[in-house]
Amino acid sequence: DHRDLHSFPTRRSSDLGEMGGIWVDEHLETSEKDIYAVGDAIEYPHPLTGKPWLNYLANPANRQGRIVADNMVFGNTVSYEGAIGTSIAKVFDMTVASTGLAAKRLKQWGMEYQSSVTHSASHAGYYPDALPLTLKLTFHPKTGKLYGAQCIGYEGVDKRIDQIAGLIKRGGTVYDLMETEHTYAPPFSSAKDPIAIGGYVASNIISGAMPVISWRELVEEKDKVMLMQRKELFSIKHNFQRKILLKDSFLIRIGIKKRIITSFYTYNNPFSMQVFISLPTKPSKTDSTIP
Numbered sequence: 001d002h003r004d005l006h007s008f009p010t011r012r013s014s015d016l017g018e019m020g021g022i023w024v025d026e027h028l029e030t031s032e033k034d035i036y037a038v039g040d041a042i043e044y045p046h047p048l049t050g051k052p053w054l055n056y057l058a059n060p061a062n063r064q065g066r067i068v069a070d071n072m073v074f075g076n077t078v079s080y081e082g083a084i085g086t087s088i089a090k091v092f093d094m095t096v097a098s099t100g101l102a103a104k105r106l107k108q109w110g111m112e113y114q115s116s117v118t119h120s121a122s123h124a125g126y127y128p129d130a131l132p133l134t135l136k137l138t139f140h141p142k143t144g145k146l147y148g149a150q151c152i153g154y155e156g157v158d159k160r161i162d163q164i165a166g167l168i169k170r171g172g173t174v175y176d177l178m179e180t181e182h183t184y185a186p187p188f189s190s191a192k193d194p195i196a197i198g199g200y201v202a203s204n205i206i207s208g209a210m211p212v213i214s215w216r217e218l219v220e221e222k223d224k225v226m227l228m229q230r231k232e233l234f235s236i237k238h239n240f241q242r243k244i245l246l247k248d249s250f251l252i253r254i255g256i257k258k259r260i261i262t263s264f265y266t267y268n269n270p271f272s273m274q275v276f277i278s279l280p281t282k283p284s285k286t287d288s289t290i291p
Contacts, residue, residue: 100148120194
């Protein structure tokens, strides 16, 4: 148990690592020869960062147990590759799952990253009971190397995160997601699987084909952003003489100052339409008209 670390045989500082877990080498052997440690108690370098970290998950612990058994019997012949932290939970009817490094951790560690969020269906929309599935990816903004993924939905969350976890552990990129070949039939997926869609969107962000603005940027520029919501077709005119027409069930791309601020589908539901528009200055009542 990680709570009993200080009762470890020699009590030397070298027995414990930076994170307070038991230090082990690549063969999961501690600083005491022929003494091995596995599970919650150990700390081990994260495969993506090389930084020591603690990983309280059953799957890696079982993997470590097999490695230690081999190394105890045959000598230190098997090395541990490390764990990226893949987990899942059921919350009432919903499933949430995560793998790798989330945006908050990447920011905490000062790592450059970009993220994408996509909303897909668990399987083909024309087949009954297709349910929403949201996928967030974190990746390197230039190389596209995958750092992590989070997914929430009602069906198919586990298999998407499992696929992405396998790619992350092997140094995969967002482009590998685009090349993923998956089993397809309408009850199980779409011709473009949600992780492929995530890969396409991420690659568009990297190439600049689809510049994006995050909610954090919106908060930072709140004095330059106006949120509008309308049920019907409308047009907006501002002092920079830009006219934007919005209508339900059309792909909306808003271009201001030579860059696209956002794009999304309204899914034939004008009641859920939300539009973020970047303005040169915060408009007054006399600067704009909404017919």
